[in-house]
Amino acid sequence: QVQLVESGGGLVQAGGSLRLSCAASGRTFNNYGMGWFRQAPGKEREFVAAISGSRSTNYADSVKGRFTISRDNAKNTVYLQMNSLKPEDTAVYYCAADREGWSSSARRVYDYWGQGTQVTVSS
Numbered sequence: 001q002v003q004l005v006e007s008g009g010g011l012v013q014a015g016g017s018l019r020l021s022c023a024a025s026g027r028t029f030n031n032y033g034m035g036w037f038r039q040a041p042g043k044e045r046e047f048v049a050a051i052s053g054s055r056s057t058n059y060a061d062s063v064k065g066r067f068t069i070s071r072d073n074a075k076n077t078v079y080l081q082m083n084s085l086k087p088e089d090t091a092v093y094y095c096a097a098d099r100e101g102w103s104s105s106a107r108r109v110y111d112y113w114g115q116g117t118q119v120t121v122s123s
Helices: none
Strands: 004-007 010-013 018-024 033-039 046-051 057-059 067-072 077-082 091-098 117-122
Touching: 004 091, 018 033, 018 091, 018 117, 033 067, 033 077, 046 067, 046 077, 057 067
Parallel strands: 010 117
Antiparallel strands: 004 018, 018 077, 033 046, 033 091, 046 057, 067 077, 091 117
16 A cells, blocks of 8 residues: 655745645555646646656646656655646646556556645736
8 A cells, every 4th residue: 555645735826836745655666657636626637747667757738848747766755846837727736656657647547646735826
């Protein structure tokens, strides 16, 4: 079993930056694919970014060039650096882990999920 705990959310003005962290338990973190998803009120949960066990990355078109996903295997932590934030980035952000190690954009492949952290971008 893997537990994921997100942190780093908050309130920021448009154009600002935040860095989200997701700390994972478990000894096989290095092999997991890790993803970030988000869900705005009244909307479906959507893919944001993912990083594979071999560190290949995948981004949603809406965040390319603004968000960067990275991982520190020594700390069992994955990060999401968010720059040039927009009001439409406002959502609860969730971290997820895929035992197969891919950087998939599909929710169904992820085996474990965190509880989420709120990001609010004011205009």
